[in-house]
Amino acid sequence: MVTIKQIAQEVGISSSTVSIVLGGKAAERKISTATQEKIFAAAARLGYQPNMAARSLRGGSGANELVVAMFWAQDFRASMMFRFWDGLRAEIEKTARPVRLVIYPYVNDHLKESEALTSGANCHAAIICNASYADLQFLEDTQLPIPVVLYNRVCNGYCSVNVDDLKMGALAARAFADQGCRTAAVLTSSPVFEGMENRMHGFRLEGEQHGLTILANRYCENSIRGGYEAVSHRLRHEWKQQLPDAVFCGSSAIAHGALRAFCEAGYIDEKLPRLIAVGNGPEESDAFSIPSLSVVYLPMEDMARECIQLVLGQLDGRIATAESRLLPIEYVPRESCGPLTEYAAQ
């Protein structure tokens, strides 16, 4: 790393002059044009880049600023980042304290390689989202230098914010049963964390309890296209003779693709199977699709709020032990599946 000192040596001049020139104050300090040119030339030649840490330290700016890292897996879930990020931002805005939120995209199973997390030299605390099984294992085995909050994951010794995943699935099953469905299919990506398995498990358990026959599952990609292709394919094969009465989708995106595929094949209005998704996309997209999408709503913004509070609580020392928060979820009936009736209460 090239420093101002090295440029000074190179040019044969003091480092303060270099600082003045590179800081754009050459005119007011009346540095000779010759010197300026030599300095700029050397800086360019050596590829000088100012060290931001030194600048901030010296300038005192951001000294009492809290830096919070948000780790988000950089894969198909990337597009779901916004709702969560915006939730964090909104909550931070309400805080008196100045907080800088920094996104750290990471690759699943490689969380351990993130220096920001392990060195403690970049941020005061971290919120980790989308951790894989391996990432959780790493966390459990490691004593990190900064407080951490897990989003949508459970891990020994860590604060976390979750929803009742079993119940998410159960709510969908109950709604289907209430609407008189007898057979149901599941459309989901291969599970990358326990919560997903639990959602599907809860769906199965509760469904069977209400006489719902649940068809064998086959995984699809977690995207609109993934849902579309999965349904298109099934319509030509397993579902050629007989459609299921209901379809439970692992994400809003999958559900929107499914809607489109059903529509293309002529299954609209009464002929469309009942559809419920885990509502993890933007609410408006679900509320204004054709038909609008019934969801078990994932309260991401509320979860983000809790994450911030857990982070601040730990930094303040108000929260000393691993504390887990479980947020309530609810079924939001729209056109793609009617409301809970008989099984509404619990």
Added chain:
Amino acid sequence: MVTIKQIAQEVGISSSTVSIVLGGKAAERKISTATQEKIFAAAARLGYQPNMAARSLRGGSGANELVVAMFWAQDFRASMMFRFWDGLRAEIEKTARPVRLVIYPYVNDHLKESEALTSGANCHAAIICNASYADLQFLEDTQLPIPVVLYNRVCNGYCSVNVDDLKMGALAARAFADQGCRTAAVLTSSPVFEGMENRMHGFRLEGEQHGLTILANRYCENSIRGGYEAVSHRLRHEWKQQLPDAVFCGSSAIAHGALRAFCEAGYIDEKLPRLIAVGNGPEESDAFSIPSLSVVYLPMEDMARECIQLVLGQLDGRIATAESRLLPIEYVPRESCGPLTEYAAQ
């Protein structure tokens, strides 16, 4: 701001011991439990937070890291942030150099208050998105200490990345004309930058040239709900007797709301007016809606790539003067409006 030194004074001990204890190295350095407790107590009492700048500087971590700020207006456009952010991220990933991308949400007309931009102590360069007229005025009047690239805006003395906004509107008008439309409406939010005005202006000019009658405009909110409400309202009033043949929407979101409103009112298939939107949302949403949405595609990811290149070029000194890049746009016909035929070639 509380420092380690103050804690040391408070406890009556040297600052190095404090550092050791707060750094979690008390055990290996055999600091007495009494001292540890006193230190922790004082730290908590005074509300100590480590200064990250000092830590990074001392630790040497991230010394040659490039910090790039992305300024994004924190309003209705927030949800469009993701595509651009992801484009930047993707391009950064291809770069050999380590770059840290930091999002700075800001409020329109208040860009001038951002210290990160004016102090130069936080980032090496900035990409400014969604600047308002006042923000542009501020930029034009100010000599900033770091290189800046403007996204989708033009400003004297600044590098920028744009598309031909007049042509965006013109393409839509041509497509409508090609599809035999005679009357067209515009559905857009009130313009917050010149580009939006140009899009609408281009649409009008080209439309009139092809015999398209363009109905009087009334603004709506830039969201799905905004589009939905605008169309619902017009269907009860201006459009009660007679629908326009075509509707040009200022954003994908508006168009999806419009689709839903038309559908609810029974205007489907042939009865639905031709629809084209400025394609600024996630591509999948447009490609799989019912019907799928024809767009004049805004190449955000390509624009993000150019922004990064302009940033790096300026930092390297390869780009010394204000350089503007104009990216090509294209009309993507889908179900909501057919392809360009007669007017396809220019």
Added chain:
DNA sequence: ATGAAAGCGCTAACAT
């Protein structure tokens, strides 16, 4: 078991 001192890279006050 604790303290003194040096130094990370930078800027600004104060010489000269």
Added chain:
DNA sequence: ATGTTAGCGCTTTCAT
């Protein structure tokens, strides 16, 4: 027109 020096807050090495 340029140089000397001090110090931002922190960690680490080396003494004691």
